[in-house]
Structure formats: C-alpha cells, structure tokens
Amino acid sequence: MNLVDFQSRLETMIETRNFDQRSRLEQLATSSPEHQRLWEDFLILETAVPAWQQTLPEIDLVDEVLAQLAASHFSEREEMHAPRTPVAHTGSRVRQWAASLLVVAVLLIAITVKFSGNQVEKTVPGTMPAFTGVATDSPVPAVAQSPPQRSFNQLLKNAGAASWGLAQSTAGTMTEAVSLVPVAAPQPETTEPLTRESNWVDDINMEMQPIKDQISHAWNFIIHSVPEESTNI
Amino acid sequence: MNEDDAAQVRSCLDGNTEAMRAFVARFQSSIFGLCYRMLGHRQDAEDVVQEVFVRAFRSLHQWDPNRTLKPWLLTIAANRCRTFLSKRSRRPVPSEFAADLAVSQSVEELQDLGEELQNAISMLRDDHRTCFILFHQENLSCQEIGDILERPEGTIKTWLHRSRQELAANLRQRGIVPEVRHESR
Numbered sequence: 377m378n379l380v381d382f383q384s385r386l387e388t389m390i391e392t393r394n395f396d397q398r399s400r401l402e403q404l405a406t407s408s409p410e411h412q413r414l415w416e417d418f419l420i421l422e423t424a425v426p427a428w429q430q431t432l433p434e435i436d437l438v439d440e441v442l443a444q445l446a447a448s449h450f451s452e453r454e455e456m457h458a459p460r461t462p463v464a465h466t467g468s469r470v471r472q473w474a475a476s477l478l479v480v481a482v483l484l485i486a487i488t489v490k491f492s493g494n495q496v497e498k499t500v501p502g503t504m505p506a507f508t509g510v511a512t513d514s515p516v517p518a519v520a521q522s523p524p525q526r527s528f529n530q531l532l533k534n535a536g537a538a539s540w541g542l543a544q545s546t547a548g549t550m551t552e553a554v555s556l557v558p559v560a561a562p563q564p565e566t567t568e569p570l571t572r573e574s575n576w577v578d579d580i581n582m583e584m585q586p587i588k589d590q591i592s593h594a595w596n597f598i599i600h601s602v603p604e605e606s607t608n609i
Numbered sequence: 610m611n612e613d614d615a616a617q618v619r620s621c622l623d624g625n626t627e628a629m630r631a632f633v634a635r636f637q638s639s640i641f642g643l644c645y646r647m648l649g650h651r652q653d654a655e656d657v658v659q660e661v662f663v664r665a666f667r668s669l670h671q672w673d674p675n676r677t678l679k680p681w682l683l684t685i686a687a688n689r690c691r692t693f694l695s696k697r698s699r700r701p702v703p704s705e706f707a708a709d710l711a712v713s714q715s716v717e718e719l720q721d722l723g724e725e726l727q728n729a730i731s732m733l734r735d736d737h738r739t740c741f742i743l744f745h746q747e748n749l750s751c752q753e754i755g756d757i758l759e760r761p762e763g764t765i766k767t768w769l770h771r772s773r774q775e776l777a778a779n780l781r782q783r784g785i786v787p788e789v790r791h792e793s794r
Contacts, residue, residue: 387766387770390769390770390773391751391766391769393748416777417773417774417777417778420777420780420781420785421726421773421776421777423722424722424723424725424726424776424780424785425726425745427721427722427723427726428722428723428724428726428727428730428745429723429745429746430723431721431723431724431727432638432641432642432645432646432746433645433651435637435638435641435655435658436634436637437633437637437641437655437658437659437662438630438633438634438637440655440659441633441637441658441659441662441663442626442629442630442633444659444662444663445629445662445663445666448663
C-alpha cells in the first residue's frame with residue numbers, strides 16, 4: 377500500500393473511531409520509514425491522549441452559576457425599576473436654559489455695543505459726522521444734526537437701552553431660577569413619581585415666562601424699529 | 610426532537626431552581642473541559658463557564674428544540690473562549706499561566722505526559738485546538754464539530770489531522786517518543 381493510501385486509511389480510522397483496521401495498518405507501517413513515522417505519530421497520541429484526558433480537574437460550579445444568575449436577575453430588575461435620577465435630566469434642562477439665556481444676553485449686549493459704535497463711527501450719507509475730533513476753523517458747531525439723523529440715533533439709543541435692560545433682567549432671573557433648583561438629589565430607592573421635580577421645574581418655567589415675553593418684545597421692537605439699510609445686521 | 614432536553618429546558622424557563630441546578634450539573638464538566646483546555650488557566654476557565662451558563666439561561670427561550678443541548682452549549686462556550694482569548698492576547702499573560710509555561714519548558718521537571726500534551730495543545734491555533742478538544746475530549750464526530758464551529762466537515766477533518774501532526778511533532782521534539790517507538794517495533 378502506498379503512503380497516500382496508508383495515510384488516508386489511518387485518518388479514516390481516527391475520524392470514525394473504528395479500529396477494525398488497526399492490526400492491518402500496523403503491519404503495513406513497516407513498509408517504509410515514512411509509513412513508520414505516520415504510525416508512530418498515531419501511537420504517540422494514542423498514548424498521550426488518555427493521559428491528557430485524566431488531567432482535567434473536577435469542578436462543581438452549580439452554586440456559583442446560580443448565584444451569578446440570581447445576581448444578574450436582581451440587577452436587571454433593579455435597572456428596570458430604578459427611578460430615573462432627575463439630577464442629570466433636570467441639570468441638563470437648567471444648563472439648556474442657562475445657555476440659551478446667556479446667548480441671548482450676549483447677543484443683546486453685542487447689539488448694544490454695536491449700535492453705540494455705529495453711532496460714533498458711522499455717518500449717514502449726506503450728513504456731517506457728529507464729532508470728528510479735529511478742530512476746524514468753522515464758527516459753526518460741528519455737532520449740528522439733521523432731524524432724521526436725530527430720530528434715528530434716538531431709536532438706536534432706545535434699542536440699546538432695551539437690550540441692556542433685557543440683559544440685566546435675564547441675569548436677575550437666572551439668579552432666581554438657580555436658587556429654585558433643589559440641592560439634594562431625590563432618594564434613588566423611591567419608586568413614586570418625582571413630584572418635587574415637577575414643582576421646581578414648573579417654578580422655573582413660571583419664573584422664566586416674563587423674560588420670554590421681554591425677549592419677544594425686545595426683538596420685535598429692535599426688528600421693526602431699526603431700518604435694515606441703516607445697520608450692519 | 611430530544612424530549613429530555615425539551616422537558617429540562619421548559620422547567621428551567623419556568624424558573625424551577627432544581628431544574629436549573631440539574632442543567633448546570635449535567636453540562637458543567639463538558640463546558641469546563643473545553644474552557645480549561647482552551648484557556649489553560651483554571652480560574653479563567655471557571656469564569657468563562659459561569660458566563661456561558663448565564664448566557665445560556667438568558668437565551669434558553671431561543672434554543673431550537675430540534676438541536677441537542679450539548680452542542681448548542683459547546684457553541685456558546687467555544688465563542689466565549691475565542692472572545693476571551695482575543696481579549697487576553699491584548700493584555701499581559703496571567704502570571705500563573707506564564708509560570709505554567711515556564712515550568713513546562715523543562716522535560717526533567719515535568720514528566721507527566723498529559724501535561725506535556727496540554728502544553729503542546731496550548732500552542733495550537735485556536736480553531737485547531739477547539740477541534741482537537743471537541744474530538745478527543747468530548748468524543749464528538751467531525752460532523753458535530755462542524756455544526757458547532759460552523760465549518761464544513763471536510764475542514765474539521767483537515768484541522769483535526771493537522772493538529773494531531775503538530776502535536777506529535779511537538780511531543781517528539783520534547784523527547785516523549787522513545788518509549789512509544791520502542792513499543793511500535
């Protein structure tokens with residue numbers, strides 16, 4: 377029997393665990409050194425595998441597995457029934473409010489400053505600058521302004537004042553709103569609805585309502601009172 | 610369908626603690642054997658075995674009654690071992706495992722043939738190792754191993770014979786052969 381056939385039969389014997397051909401293959405193993413080597417490999421593992429199978433330690437993990445199952449089951453139930461901790465939720469809501477109001481306040485201050493700057497630096501075409509800082513020989517005062525320019529400047533002053541007042545009002549409201557947030561987090565064990573959360577959130581909302589109205593009025597005032605073509609906005 | 614398996618699964622799904630205990634007791638040796646041989650570390654193997662059973666109980670409702678339980682559990686175990694090994698390859702080898710390897714380097718210090726073979730097995734490729742363990746320890750057929758590892762039967766046969774060749778060569782290198790050679794002549 378050639379080496380390929382010998383190897384094939386040997387492998388089939390191992391795969392099927394059918395050792396009927398064992399003595400026949402053992403005789404054929406002397407055919408060549410290659411046959412002999414394949415047969416020796418088989419014998420090495422035939423000797424080593426039973427010894428290896430004996431080295432498996434005994435274990436009893438029944439209690440450990442059931443304890444772990446109970447623990448995982450308990451933690452799942454706990455997660456399922458755990459109250460939603462309002463700290464992150466309400467904290468993020470307050471942060472959103474604060475960020476929104478801060479943006480509005482900064483925007484309004486920026487508008488105020490911008491309009492003030494326009495008032496000094498910009499000149500309306502066809503009119504004299506309010507003050508150039510350069511001495512002239514003219515006997516006529518340089519601050520003389522045309523009536524439309526004065527009314528425009530008055531509008532800008534009003535818008536700036538409204539913006540500034542709005543910013544101050546926002547800051548004051550923020551201070552009050554922050555003081556309404558409860559310092560202590562609710563107890564995590566409770567499964568009751570978070571009444572305290574709804575109360576103080578409602579308080580903040582009520583507190584914020586005037587500032588919302590003010591922002592709305594101020595924006596309407598600014599948008600409708602300042603001619604678009606005369607500003608850089 | 611295996612009626613015994615189906616009945617046991619139904620009892621476990623009903624939350625019967627005794628049925629669950631019986632379930633673990635029935636399969637723990639096979640699962641531990643695969644994990645221990647694959648990981649080469651008892652504590653790691655025990656951890657993975659517990660994880661295997663927890664996962665099995667969680668997905669017991671998905672078990673296909675047309676499939677026998679043991680191969681299904683061994684599939685979970687083989688996957689968990691593979692995942693564990695891939696994680697372990699990214700971190701230092703545990704000191705206990707390293708010590709085992711160091712000791713096993715010396716044939717004079719460790720003559721036990723079984724341990725020699727286990728050390729050789731630990732050097733096999735993961736898929737070859739799984740295949741060898743399932744065949745020689747769990748006495749599964751190549752077809753069953755193919756189902757567990759989701760590979761064709763022919764691939765399993767190739768892996769089995771390559772792993773055997775590699776192990777025999779390894780044991781020869783370690784000087785385990787002479788006695789066997791003497792017997793064969």
